[in-house]
Every structure is written in structure tokens, then in C-alpha cells.
Amino acid sequence: MDDEKITVTVGDDHVADVKGVAKQLEGAGMHVDQVLDAMGIITGSVPADRRPALERLPGVAAVEAEQTFQIAPPDADIQ
Amino acid sequence: MPHTNGGRPDANGSDATLSDQTGEFTGRYLVVFNDELQSDARGMNQALQSGAGLSSVASTLDFEEGALDPEQTESADATVFAALGVAVVSADPTEAGALSALEADPRILAVEPERIQYAIQDVMVSVDYIRGYRDGVLNLYEQLPVSPEQETEADIAALFADNASSTWGLQATRASTSAKTGAGVRVAVLDTGFALNHADFVGRPVISRSFVTGQAVQDGHGHGTHCVGTSCGPKTPPGGSRRYGVATNDTILVGKVLSNQGSGSDSSILAGINWAVTNQARVISMSLGANVRQVSQAYETAGQRALQAGSLIIAAAGNNANRAAGNVGFVGMPANSPSIMAVGAVDANLRIANFSARSNPVGGGKVDIAGPGVAVYSSWLMPTRYHTISGTSMATPHVAGVAALISQATGLRGMALWTRLIQTARPLNVPSVDVGAGLVQAPQ
Numbered sequence: 078m079d080d081e082k083i084t085v086t087v088g089d090d091h092v093a094d095v096k097g098v099a100k101q102l103e104g105a106g107m108h109v110d111q112v113l114d115a116m117g118i119i120t121g122s123v124p125a126d127r128r129p130a131l132e133r134l135p136g137v138a139a140v141e142a143e144q145t146f147q148i149a150p151p152d153a154d155i156q
Numbered sequence: 157m158p159h160t161n162g163g164r165p166d167a168n169g170s171d172a173t174l175s176d177q178t179g180e181f182t183g184r185y186l187v188v189f190n191d192e193l194q195s196d197a198r199g200m201n202q203a204l205q206s207g208a209g210l211s212s213v214a215s216t217l218d219f220e221e222g223a224l225d226p227e228q229t230e231s232a233d234a235t236v237f238a239a240l241g242v243a244v245v246s247a248d249p250t251e252a253g254a255l256s257a258l259e260a261d262p263r264i265l266a267v268e269p270e271r272i273q274y275a276i277q278d279v280m281v282s283v284d285y286i287r288g289y290r291d292g293v294l295n296l297y298e299q300l301p302v303s304p305e306q307e308t309e310a311d312i313a314a315l316f317a318d319n320a321s322s323t324w325g326l327q328a329t330r331a332s333t334s335a336k337t338g339a340g341v342r343v344a345v346l347d348t349g350f351a352l353n354h355a356d357f358v359g360r361p362v363i364s365r366s367f368v369t370g371q372a373v374q375d376g377h378g379h380g381t382h383c384v385g386t387s388c389g390p391k392t393p394p395g396g397s398r399r400y401g402v403a404t405n406d407t408i409l410v411g412k413v414l415s416n417q418g419s420g421s422d423s424s425i426l427a428g429i430n431w432a433v434t435n436q437a438r439v440i441s442m443s444l445g446a447n448v449r450q451v452s453q454a455y456e457t458a459g460q461r462a463l464q465a466g467s468l469i470i471a472a473a474g475n476n477a478n479r480a481a482g483n484v485g486f487v488g489m490p491a492n493s494p495s496i497m498a499v500g501a502v503d504a505n506l507r508i509a510n511f512s513a514r515s516n517p518v519g520g521g522k523v524d525i526a527g528p529g530v531a532v533y534s535s536w537l538m539p540t541r542y543h544t545i546s547g548t549s550m551a552t553p554h555v556a557g558v559a560a561l562i563s564q565a566t567g568l569r570g571m572a573l574w575t576r577l578i579q580t581a582r583p584l585n586v587p588s589v590d591v592g593a594g595l596v597q598a599p600q
Contacts, residue, residue, distance in 0.1 A: 082421070086457045092461075111426075116462075141454055143421050144446055144489060145446070148549070151418075155511050155547050156545050
């Protein structure tokens, strides 16, 4: 099964230990790319069937599919 | 002396002035003292006792913490609110002469009847009535020989226009006349990077980092360079161009979170926010968004934690409207996060831009403020050097630059800086769902 890119938000009660939450996420099957300490956010990927397990971990406030953004090309009048 | 004959009954007891006024009255009178007596409770008491012969005067100074005891004041002829310099005087008909005596005292500014005030309630009008009213007005509108828009375009020159010294956007936001420069304030622009070789920024320190795998900070698109120019461009561009930058001497942080092809993802954008907050950016300008109505918990949390750390995130509301075709669009992600300030775009007539997205009904999905976003001249990739484009992306760095000026002027940051931006915005004759508090205004 293909991995899904995800963004994990760490809850206020665990924001002092973002790295600890990241370890828990890895233990539950997530591949962690970035641990953003100041934001309390962890990015990475996970097999889709394992995503529900991440949402149940202590300190995990939300697991969201990664959003992509696209601005207009350089020659567009409206950007 | 300024003296208001505030509708009190005259000596023969007639009530002519009162009948001219709307509202209901309590039968008591408000006596307003001048500055000489304000805070001087004893002086006010004496004025009431000697001038009007009122024997029983209660004062807020008699009560704990200035709070009145209604039972004690009920029996008094007058109650003095010392801190306000106002007394409430009960006036039965036998005291009409006493009120005249008060009006003659030069230390008394006005004697006015006390009104009964009601809490404002919802207007009870049926939906059918309002619908009928709307249909009637629309019918009248359609019968106009010339549409108001055509008339406006033809007859009225733009309120603002670029001139030799500055862009219309700097004039409209009053950045062009501000004494502030953003000195000492760090402004992060998270975008496609920056033309580090730009001739207008030679010698200007830039702290930069790329969060796009395999691409350097150097802007290969132009969008990021345009946004950096608007928020942070120089006071006097070398080469004689008009000024286009708001905060001319702030510290520039460039985080490349969108590729040279204009694409990006949460991982690069959130990493950019994390970097900007860690590097103590007071303002984070993000001219990017996705057409997603739902609020992202990640961006909302990032916005909250940034505010707590003293960083204000300002994002473009989005360009997904086409108002000429009846589509007002909606504020997208991440500007729809309650803790991220959403910026709409107005033109040089201070009208909403055709493309500028309207507030999204989700919590936090509202447009908070507006900036100049139509025909915006700013820096571009060398050797082109300058370019004029439109978008809520162009309005956003105007707000970010002004935020830096306010932060320099006041020391405010985080939520307090947000509040000041909203408080000082110029109200526009445009619905608040489109422009929030109005057009951002620079401190002078």
C-alpha cells in the first residue's frame, strides 16, 4: 500500500515533548521527515491503513493529509 | 460660556423643549460640571447646595470603590459622580427654579434631562417584508438608464495613482508619508524565494533559507521577489524608480517554501513558519493558499503558537472570486485559520478587487483586513527588475510591511499587534465580509 503524506499536530499538553511524540509515531509506523519543535508539528508519511492508530496516540491532536499549494505562473496578471 | 439649555422645564413649568426631543425621560436631570470642578466632589456638592438649595447630596466618594448603593442614593436630592464630573438631580416641580439657578453657574456646562436607555434588541421585521423590500429596490435598480458602475468608471478618476515618487498602494496605506521604517523589526516572507542579485537591494542584509528540496533561495519565479519588494523595498530605489516598499529598513527574512514552479506543500510551509518564529520574525507574510474551505488544525495551531511567541502570520485571502460573473469566492487555507490574519485586495478606487475572495462561513474564515492588490508595481527578477501585477498576494505584503511599521512605533507584537492593525484600519464603503476592518493604515 502506498504511503500517505501527513501532517501531525501535537496537542498543547504534549508540546513540551514533541520529540517524544515523534518517537511514538515512528513506533506506530509513521516515517517522520521533520519535527518542528517551535510549532509542535511533525510531518512525514504513513501507510494508509496505519493512520487511524496514529490518531489514537497520546499527545496527537490531529492527523491531516498533506495539503499542496500552487500559485499562478509568472506571466499571469493575477497572482 | 458653553451652556446648554438641555430641555429643562422653564420657570412657568411648560415643557416645550422636551417635546422636541425623542425618547423617554426619568424626570431627573444630569448636571455636567466643567473641568474646574471635575474630581472635586466637595466643590460639586457646594455648587448644588448653595446654588440650587439641595440639602441632601450623595457622592460616589461616600461609597466603597466608588460604587453606588441604590438605597442610599434614592433618598438623596442629588447624586454626584465625582470621577465623571456629573451629578444626577431629582427635580420635582417645586425645584424648577433651582435648576435655573444651576444653569446660571458658570462652572456648570449643561443641565440635561436624564433619558431612559434600553438594550439594543433585534429588529423584528418579517422575512417576507424584507424580501419584498429587496425586490422593490432591485426593480428600481434595473430600471436605471445607466448602470451605476458605468457612470462611476466614466466620471470619476481613480482616488489614487502611481506617481513619480511612490506607488498608489503606498499612498493609500499612508506608508509613503510614515516616519517609521520598520528598523529593528524582522519580517519573514515565505514564498518562491528572492532575487538575491536585485539592484535595489544591494547592501541590504537578507537572512534566507530554502525549504524546497534541491532548489536554492534564488527566486526562479518572480512572485517572491515581488512580495519582498512590497513589504521591504527601499525608500529610494537606485536608478530613479518610484518607491514601492512599505518597511524600508526592516530586517528581511526570506524563506523559500514554494518552488520556482510555484508549488509547495504543508511540510515546506510549516517548516518555513517554524524557522521564522525561531528566528524571531515579528511578522510572517504568506502570499499563498489553497482553495480549501475547511480549516486545517495544523495551520490553526501554528498560528496560535506563533502569536504566543510574538509572531503574527498574515496570509492572502485568495483569488478564487470572479465577482463580475457573480462568484464571490471564499477564503481558503491557511488564511481561513482564526489565528492567521486574512487579507483581501482593493483597487485604486478602494473598491473590492474582482478576484478577491469573500469571507468563508467556517469559524475563522473571515477576511480580517484589506490591502492594495490591483496593479501593484514592485521588484521582479533581474534584468526585468520591475513588474506590475494583481492579487491578494500583492495586498498581503502591504499589510505585513505596515505591521512592521506599527511594531517599530509601538513595540507591539503577536495578538496585540493584530489588534492594533485592525483598530487603525481605514473603514471602507465595502461590505466587511470582503474587506474586514478596512484598508490597512501606516502610523505617521
